[in-house]
Amino acid sequence: MKNILIPGLDEQYKLLNKQIVIKNFTFLFIGSGLEEIAKHYQSQTDKTIEIIVEDYDSLLNSRLKLGKDDNINSRMMDFEKTDFNGESFDIIYAQASTTKTNRNKIVKEVKRLLKPNGFYCVGETVSLTKEVPRFVNDIWGRSDLLPLNIDDVKKYYEDRKFKILAFSNLTYTLKKFYYEVENTLSESLNSFNDDELQLHKKLITKISHERNVYLKQGGDKHIGFVAMIMKKESN
Numbered sequence: 001m002k003n004i005l006i007p008g009l010d011e012q013y014k015l016l017n018k019q020i021v022i023k024n025f026t027f028l029f030i031g032s033g034l035e036e037i038a039k040h041y042q043s044q045t046d047k048t049i050e051i052i053v054e055d056y057d058s059l060l061n062s063r064l065k066l067g068k069d070d071n072i073n074s075r076m077m078d079f080e081k082t083d084f085n086g087e088s089f090d091i092i093y094a095q096a097s098t099t100k101t102n103r104n105k106i107v108k109e110v111k112r113l114l115k116p117n118g119f120y121c122v123g124e125t126v127s128l129t130k131e132v133p134r135f136v137n138d139i140w141g142r143s144d145l146l147p148l149n150i151d152d153v154k155k156y157y158e159d160r161k162f163k164i165l166a167f168s169n170l171t172y173t174l175k176k177f178y179y180e181v182e183n184t185l186s187e188s189l190n191s192f193n194d195d196e197l198q199l200h201k202k203l204i205t206k207i208s209h210e211r212n213v214y215l216k217q218g219g220d221k222h223i224g225f226v227a228m229i230m231k232k233e234s235n
Contacts, residue, residue: 005184006033007096007177008123008170012227013037016093016121019166019229025090028113030079030106031097032058035065038072050084052077054097080105087115095123096225101146107160114232120162121229126150128171128224136222139213142206150224162230171224178211 004010022044029038029051038049051066051074053059062074077083080102092114098106110120125140125147140147148156154164213219 004033004036005177005180006031007125007174007225008227009173009177009180011168011170011173012095012121012123013040015166015168015227016091016229020091020119020121022091026088026115028052028084028089028092030092030094030110032062034093034095035062035072035074037093039066039069042069042071048073050075050089052079052082054079080109082109082113084113086112087118089113089118090115091119091121093121095227096125098122099125099145099147101144103146107157111160111232116232116234118232119165119229120232121227123170123225123227124148124153126153126224126226127222129222132222133218135213135217136219139210139219147223150226153226153228157228157230161233163233164228164230166229168227169224170227174214174223174225175220178214181207182211182215 004013022041024045024047025041026047027038027041027045027049029049032053034051038051042049049072051062051072053062053074053076056076059074059076066072066074075083079098079100092110094110098110100106114120125145127136127147127149130149150169154167157164214223
């Protein structure tokens with residue numbers, strides 16, 4: 001699977017394929033950068049696949065990547081309060097999009113949207129150490145992230161009535177992810193005109209700072225990433 005340029009790369013997608021046999025399921029994808037995965041699963045269902053993103057720029061990018069695909073619907077919604085009816089989806093997939101300060105509300109909404117015995121495939125940024133230095137907390141704060149410690153993440157979901165079917169520590173993918181981000185960023189900078197550079201200036205600055213923290217300032221000792229496959233349990 002190519003073009004999955006988000007933390008975890010394509011390893012979370014591979015984990016899901018190993019664990020679950022897809023049988024004409026209804027899908028909801030939460031977050032940006034998941035269009036290629038959605039396209040793959042489109043061939044395994046005759047139902048419309050839904051993607052929700054947080055902001056207008058992400059919506060434009062998502063629709064550009066999808067092209068004229070009537071079977072994948074990309075919309076802008078608040079992750080903690082969507083427009084979908086309860087028990088609408090067999091699988092909800094989120095990767096590097098729900099490690100937020102409002103995670104509790106997002107997870108509550110995920111449970112509402114999942115059918116009985118539905119599956120939640122989630123990838124989360126986590127802290128690898130109990131004491132995280134200020135420079136790491138600063139970059140998380142700027143992105144409105146509130147990562148759990150890697151030792152606590154399973155219990156968090158179990159306490160919310162999810163049965164964990166698979167857990168994978170994908171921290172090893174982050175170095176490759178940031179190097180690929182660096183290469184992509186360099187190529188983009190060379191191709192942007194002045195107006196495009198100004199438009200993307202904020203995002204470029206943010207990505208560059210995160211990359212430097214992880215690769216050059218010791219962030220790799222504190223920042224991790226995990227993926228889990230879970231089943232919604234009855235309350």
